[in-house]
Amino acid sequence: MSSLFKIGLTTSVYDFLSLDQFLSTSRDIDPDWSFQPFSGSVRLGDGTLFGTGFHVAKWRWNGMEDLHRQTLKELVSPGLSGPVYIQTATNDVDIYNSIVFKTYACVMNWPTEDEDFQADKVLGLILTFTHLVEELV
Numbered sequence: 001m002s003s004l005f006k007i008g009l010t011t012s013v014y015d016f017l018s019l020d021q022f023l024s025t026s027r028d029i030d031p032d033w034s035f036q037p038f039s040g041s042v043r044l045g046d047g048t049l050f051g052t053g054f055h056v057a058k059w060r061w062n063g064m065e066d067l068h069r070q071t072l073k074e075l076v077s078p079g080l081s082g083p084v085y086i087q088t089a090t091n092d093v094d095i096y097n098s099i100v101f102k103t104y105a106c107v108m109n110w111p112t113e114d115e116d117f118q119a120d121k122v123l124g125l126i127l128t129f130t131h132l133v134e135e136l137v
Contacts, residue, residue: 003030004101005059006087009075011103011137016085023068031059031127035090039130055104055132057088063121072127076110084108086129104132 008016019029035058038051076082085105092100109128116123 003028004087005030005033005089006085006103007072007075007108008085009083011085011135016087016137023071025068029061029064029068031061033060033089034058035088037091054130057086057104057106057129057132059088059127059129061125063123064125066117066120066122069115069122069125073110076108080112081107081109084129085135088129103135103137104129105135106130106132 003018003020005019006016007019007022010016019031020026023029036056039053039056041049041051044050075084083105084107085103086108087101087103089099090102094100106129109130111126111128115125
């Protein structure tokens with residue numbers, strides 16, 4: 001299975017790979033995901049809310065092998081965040097009722113809380129991608 005989720009340091013065909021290819025695995029590695037079309041909101045004078053800021057995407061895995069975790073961590077090492085490119089699911093659907101995937105330049109943020117390591121796996125890994133700017137590739 002080839003993942004529709006992609007990640008890389010550029011959008012070059014040699015660097016922008018599906019998660020299956022990037023993590024060198026033959027099993028389905030697709031994350032649970034969420035997509036927010038804005039990073040904040042303000043309440044207007046008439047009481048309604050207005051979305052502000054960049055898009056935000058989150059990728060979640062209930063359990064991930066430590067080797068795969070370490071491969072993803074290298075993208076932000078030695079810090080906790082760094083610039084990457086991703087292809088991720090959005091809240092939009094196409095005319096065939098399929099989820100629309102888009103490519104973004106963004107900042108990948110590693111979790112700041114303790115990671116739960118058990119039996120060569122990390123449990124509950126959540127990567128947050130902020131400052132998403134759509135790339136037309």
